[in-house]
Amino acid sequence: MAREAADLPRVSTLSGWSTGLQPWLRPYAEYLLQRFAGSDVQVTSVYRSYSAQLKLWLTRSSNPYPVAPPGQSYHEYRRAFDVVGPTEVLDQMGALWERMGGTWGGRIGDRIHFQA
Ligand SMILES: [Zn+2]
Numbered sequence: 011m012a013r014e015a016a017d018l019p020r021v022s023t024l025s026g027w028s029t030g031l032q033p034w035l036r037p038y039a040e041y042l043l044q045r046f047a048g049s050d051v052q053v054t055s056v057y058r059s060y061s062a063q064l065k066l067w068l069t070r071s072s073n074p075y076p077v078a079p080p081g082q083s084y085h086e087y088r089r090a091f092d093v094v095g096p097t098e099v100l101d102q103m104g105a106l107w108e109r110m111g112g113t114w115g116g117r118i119g120d121r122i123h124f125q126a
Contacts, residue, residue: 030056032088035126038110039091042124046103051095054122058085076120090125097121 028036043053058066063080070077075092077083084090093103100121104114107124115123 027053027056027091030088031091035089038112038126039124042103042107042110043093045106046095046099049095049099051093051099051103053091054094055085055092056090057088058083060086075122076115076118084125090123092122093124094122 028040031039043051060080063078063083063086066073066077067079080086085092093100095103101116103124104116104121107114112124112126115121115125
């Protein structure tokens with residue numbers, strides 16, 4: 011996903027990104043991103059189909075981030091989103107996300123991954 015990230019618009023212009031999440035999760039995720047607006051962060055992945063996750067799984071050796079097997083990623087259940095940005099900003103976002111009750115991938119070597 012890292013290679014595709016550069017082609018995506020900044021989160022401030024990526025309107026509608028949160029529609030890839032379950033409705034109950036959207037306000038929390040939007041709040042998190044709004045808190046860090048202007049911090050050079052961008053959402054790179056939200057919902058993934060089973061086949062999209064399978065494709066990632068099959069190419070996981072070239073992915074800098076951990077990849078869950080198809081059927082086991084929260085992205086497939088609209089309960090996860092990935093955010094790229096400066097490391098220190100992602101760490102701050104992760105800390106806030108955890109205080110909000112979410113699960114942050116930074117605990118398992120997947121700093122860009124946020125789920126609930
Ligand atoms: Zn993720």
